[in-house]
Amino acid sequence: MTEIPKNHPRYESLMTREQIAAGVDKGMTSRQGLIAQGRGEAFDYLIGEKTTESADYAEAVAVCLLLLAENPVISVNGNAAALAPAGLVTLARLTDAKLEVNLFHRTEERIRKIIDELKENGADVVLGENAEPLLPLEHERAKVERTGIYDADVIFVPLEDGDRCKVLSEMKKLVIAIDLNPLSRTAQTAHVSVIDNLKRALPNMIRMVPEFKSMNKEDLWEIVQAYDNNIVLMDAIETIKENLTARQNEILGIGRNEKDGGRKKTNDPRQKERMKRNEETARKVMMRGGDLMME
Numbered sequence: 426m427t428e429i430p431k432n433h434p435r436y437e438s439l440m441t442r443e444q445i446a447a448g449v450d451k452g453m454t455s456r457q458g459l460i461a462q463g464r465g466e467a468f469d470y471l472i473g474e475k476t477t478e479s480a481d482y483a484e485a486v487a488v489c490l491l492l493l494a495e496n497p498v499i500s501v502n503g504n505a506a507a508l509a510p511a512g513l514v515t516l517a518r519l520t521d522a523k524l525e526v527n528l529f530h531r532t533e534e535r536i537r538k539i540i541d542e543l544k545e546n547g548a549d550v551v552l553g554e555n556a557e558p559l560l561p562l563e564h565e566r567a568k569v570e571r572t573g574i575y576d577a578d579v580i581f582v583p584l585e586d587g588d589r590c591k592v593l594s595e596m597k598k599l600v601i602a603i604d605l606n607p608l609s610r611t612a613q614t615a616h617v618s619v620i621d622n623l624k625r626a627l628p629n630m631i632r633m634v635p636e637f638k639s640m641n642k643e644d645l646w647e648i649v650q651a652y653d654n655n656i657v658l659m660d661a662i663e664t665i666k667e668n669l670t671a672r673q674n675e676i677l678g679i680g681r682n683e684k685d686g687g688r689k690k691t692n693d694p695r696q697k698e699r700m701k702r703n704e705e706t707a708r709k710v711m712m713r714g715g716d717l718m719m720e
Contacts (some may be wrong), residue, residue: 523577
């Protein structure tokens with residue numbers, strides 16, 4: 426791994442690139458994963474390389490869903506394993522979720538190496554080796570384990586591809602996705618789209634777990650049912666527009682109106698009135714995943 430000085434203005438970004446490259450060297454991450462990382466990094470730059478208010482809200486709802494699920498599963502690919510293996514293991518342990526390796530560019534060697542990486546970071550059991558082609562897809566992501574992704578009611582899929590996300594939703598599963606691109610098929614199809622960097626989102630979600638774990642199920646469902654994924658996507662796009670406009674104004678020498686600058690941060694998702702909607706509309710969005718919301 427290249428030695429990068431911590432005072433480098435792009436230190437975090439460059440270190441992330443190094444982690445992905447190291448994942449390729451270890452045989453966990455595919456070469457195509459390098460391209461995916463670059464695309465995500467571009468969108469991270471556009472959203473300001475920080476967790477926005479709407480992303481924070483989506484992360485809170487994601488935690489609630491994982492805690493409410495009967496059989497939650499965290500799906501892991503090569504990029505996720507290279508970037509945050511310890512975080513994935515910790516979140517799985519705190520939410521009683523299973524870990525399952527699922528790859529588009531699948532080889533049994535890569536599956537084994539990712540499983541070993543997760544176990545080296547504290548995982549006891551990692552699914553993926555005994556996968557079968559159970560999903561209606563024409564590629565290797567169709568292979569999942571029956572007791573894992575196939576039987577899951579809530580699936581957390583950091584760094585997902587859009588067609589599997591769509592299929593999982595059609596199978597009446599609730600899908601949580603981390604995707605820095607609010608325009609992607611994944612973000613548009615998931616029930617909860619976290620428009621954030623995986624390396625920021627996971628620690629944030631892990632910090633939230635104790636608070637939400639102390640709440641009763643009725644309160645957790647109240648948070649979930651108030652959620653509107655369309656507004657989260659809209660907010661991410663609006664953030665990109667605002668950042669581009671601010672940069673344009675800076676180049677043109679136009680001063681920013683203090684009155685319009687910045688958004689008020691609210692940590693309690695129940696207080697985010699701008700993120701809420703009426704019960705019937707909320708039901709329509711969240712019910713896309715199946716009957717779980719009706720129970």
